[in-house]
Amino acid sequence: xxxxxxxxxxxxxxxxxxxxxxxxxxxxxxxxxxxxxxxxxxxxxxxxxxxxxxxxxxxxxxxxxxxxxxxxxxxxxxxxxxxxxxxxxxxxxxxxxxxxxxxxxxxxxxxxxxxxxxxxxxxxxxxxxxxxxxxxxxxxxxxxxxxxxxxxxxxxxxxxxxxxxxxxxxxxxxxxxxxxxxxxxxxxxxxxxxxxxxxxxxxxxxxxxxxxxxxxxxxxxxxxxxxxxxxxxxxxxxxxxxxxxxxxxxxxxxxxxxxxxxxxxxxxxxxxxxxxxxxxxxxxxxxxxxxxxxxxxxxxxxxxxxxxxxxxxxxxxxxxxxxxxxxxxxxxxxxxxxxxxxxxxxxxxxxxxxxxxxxxxxxxxxx
Ligand SMILES: Cc1ncc(COP(=O)(O)O)c(C=O)c1O
Numbered sequence: 500x501x502x503x504x505x506x507x508x509x510x511x512x513x514x515x516x517x518x519x520x521x522x523x524x525x526x527x528x529x530x531x532x533x534x535x536x537x538x539x540x541x542x543x544x545x546x547x548x549x550x551x552x553x554x555x556x557x558x559x560x561x562x563x564x565x566x567x568x569x570x571x572x573x574x575x576x577x578x579x580x581x582x583x584x585x586x587x588x589x590x591x592x593x594x595x596x597x598x599x600x601x602x603x604x605x606x607x608x609x610x611x612x613x614x615x616x617x618x619x620x621x622x623x624x625x626x627x628x629x630x631x632x633x634x635x636x637x638x639x640x641x642x643x644x645x646x647x648x649x650x651x652x653x654x655x656x657x658x659x660x661x662x663x664x665x666x667x668x669x670x671x672x673x674x675x676x677x678x679x680x681x682x683x684x685x686x687x688x689x690x691x692x693x694x695x696x697x698x699x700x701x702x703x704x705x706x707x708x709x710x711x712x713x714x715x716x717x718x719x720x721x722x723x724x725x726x727x728x729x730x731x732x733x734x735x736x737x738x739x740x741x742x743x744x745x746x747x748x749x750x751x752x753x754x755x756x757x758x759x760x761x762x763x764x765x766x767x768x769x770x771x772x773x774x775x776x777x778x779x780x781x782x783x784x785x786x787x788x789x790x791x792x793x794x795x796x797x798x799x800x801x802x803x804x805x806x807x808x809x810x811x812x813x814x815x816x817x818x819x820x821x822x823x824x825x826x827x828x829x830x831x832x833x834x835x836x837x838x839x840x841x842x843x844x845x846x847x848x849x850x851x852x853x854x855x856x857x858x859x860x861x862x863x864x865x866x
Contacts, residue, residue, distance in 0.1 A: 503817035506850040508837040511646060511794050516843075517766045518710045522755040523746065530749035531742070538745035544732035546717070547744035553751050554717055558691065558701070563722045566729050569739045571676055571704035571716030576602060577728045577735070578672060578700060578718060582637055583608045590638035590669075592620045594797070594826035594834075596646045599639055599674070611635065612828050615645065617788045619652030622659040635669045642690065644677040644793020647826045647836035651791060657690050664698040676704040676716070679760050681792035682768040697721040705747050707794070708760050714740065715747045767794070773844035774837060777851035782858060794840035797823070804833040805861065812857035818850050 531538050537547065545551060546567025555562045568574040575598075583589060585607030591599060593612035603610050611633065614621045620640055640660065642652040652660075664671050673690050691701040700720035705713055718728060732739070750756050771789060774796060778785045786799040800806065806822050813820065823834025839847060 506818050506846050506853065507841060508818065508820040508839070508850055508854075510841050511838045512711055512841050513707070513763060514766075514841045514843065517763050519750075519755060519759040519762065522753075522759070523710065523713075523750065526749040526753060526755060527746045529753075530745040533749075534745055538741050540741060542738040542741040544729045544736075544738050546739055547741050547748060550715075550744045550748040550751070553748060554719070558719050560691075560719055561722070564725055565717060565719050566725050566732065567715060567717045567739060567744055568732065569716070569736075569743075570706060570711075570714040571674070571702045571718075572598065573714075573739070574702045574716050574718040574728075575599065575672075575674065577731050578702070578724075579603065579606055579608075580731055581724070581727050582670065587637070588633060588635040590625060590635045592640060592645065592648075593828070594647050594823060594831060594836075595639065596641060596674070597821075597825045600826070600828070603639075610828065615648055615650060617650050619645075619650060619656045620660070622656045622663065626659075626663055629663060629667045634667065637670050637672055638664070639672045639674060640690075641674045642678075643675055643687075644680060644790050644795065646677070646793075647795050647821070647823070648788075648797040649790030649793055649795045650788060650797075651687070654687050657687065657693060661690055661693055661696075661698065665696045669698070671699045673699055673701045675701060676707055677793040678703060679708050680764055680767060680794070682764040682771070683791040691719060700724055705750075708756055708763070709747055709750055713743045713747060715743050764792070767792070767840065769844055770839040770842065770847060771796070773847040774839045774851065777848050781851050781855040784858070794838050796837045796839060798835050798837055800833045800835075800858070802833060804858075806832055806835050808861050809835070809854075809857055812860045813854055816853040816857055818853040818857065820854070 550567055551562055551565045554565050579602055583606045587608050588611055589603050589608040590611050590613055592615040613625050671690055691699045702718050704716035775789050784801050787796050810822055821836045823831035
């Protein structure tokens with residue numbers, strides 16, 4: 500077979516054409532010239548103070564409730580280091596972000612995966628487990644355009660989760676890097692903004708609104724939690740990258756971020772539409788819920804489909820994706836995650852053709 504250009508439905512990353520490269524270069528020039536002392540010095544573990552202030556204002560919290568980090572992955576790692584001891588019960592969604600699963604397993608947490616529905620985590624299944632005596636320290640939830648499923652937690656479920664967190668005294672870790680990428684429907688309030696009992700620690704990121712290579716993320720939460728995270732951060736790396744954070748600050752303050760978010764959302768809507776149409780056309784066996792934002796679509800193939808074999812078959816045809824099993828502790832052999840963030844509509848069409856061909860190959864071999 501002739502060599503084909505690889506198409507990746509695997510990477511949860513934007514394609515370069517939707518990154519505001521010129522504006523970023525200009526913001527870098529302005530930021531580094533305007534504040535060389537702040538940008539080129541070590542700074543401290545709280546992060547670049549003007550960025551901390553910008554985030555605090557946006558989130559309507561005190562500056563002391565914010566810490567900025569090298570990507571939100573680093574924020575997650577600090578929070579887990581602070582809160583999770585071996586044997587602690589941590590609730591996650593099933594499926595959930597594979598790196599979260601790996602981090603928690605590495606720390607020796609007892610991970611309890613609660614099924615994810617198309618309107619978010621099954622809160623009544625969680626309530627039942629709590630009634631039966633489950634005592635988690637933490638519940639990790641990705642509320643908007645979830646990774647990997649693309650689903651969004653409904654307002655009622657947000658309220659119910661907060662109620663449960665208060666009643667059973669656990670922390671909700673609201674991991675929200677995709678919140679700004681809603682291209683359809685109405686924005687829902689964060690659990691952070693609804694929290695009256697200091698039960699929420701919130702993480703977000705500039706990876707999806709500015710660019711991933713800048714590596715800037717943050718945590719917002721109760722002051723004592725943030726102070727404890729700052730201590731861990733100091734001991735870990737003295738401070739995050741001030742150069743990156745100075746550039747992000749200029750990108751935010753100049754308004755370039757709003758334009759960037761518009762560009763990204765328009766491209767994502769178009770890519771989501773192309774993906775849904777191609778799947779309906781070429782692989783009608785595939786079941787999926789069209790996401791209202793974000794990067795990902797979760798695809799379920801008929802019961803009994805073997806995505807391990809499909810993966811190999813697709814790779815031979817120059818297409819990669821992530822198997823659903825990577826996001827689950829058990830089950831999901833008939834599922835996969837398609838990231839449409841890094842591929843053009845034409846690549847999506849070609850990629851889905853390859854996927855459908857690979858699927859027919861598996862089905863024919865099994866017949
Ligand atoms: C749910 C979730 N949390 C955290 C991250 C990490 O993002 P960052 O680039 O800010 O480290 C990602 C990235 O894909 C993600 O999907």
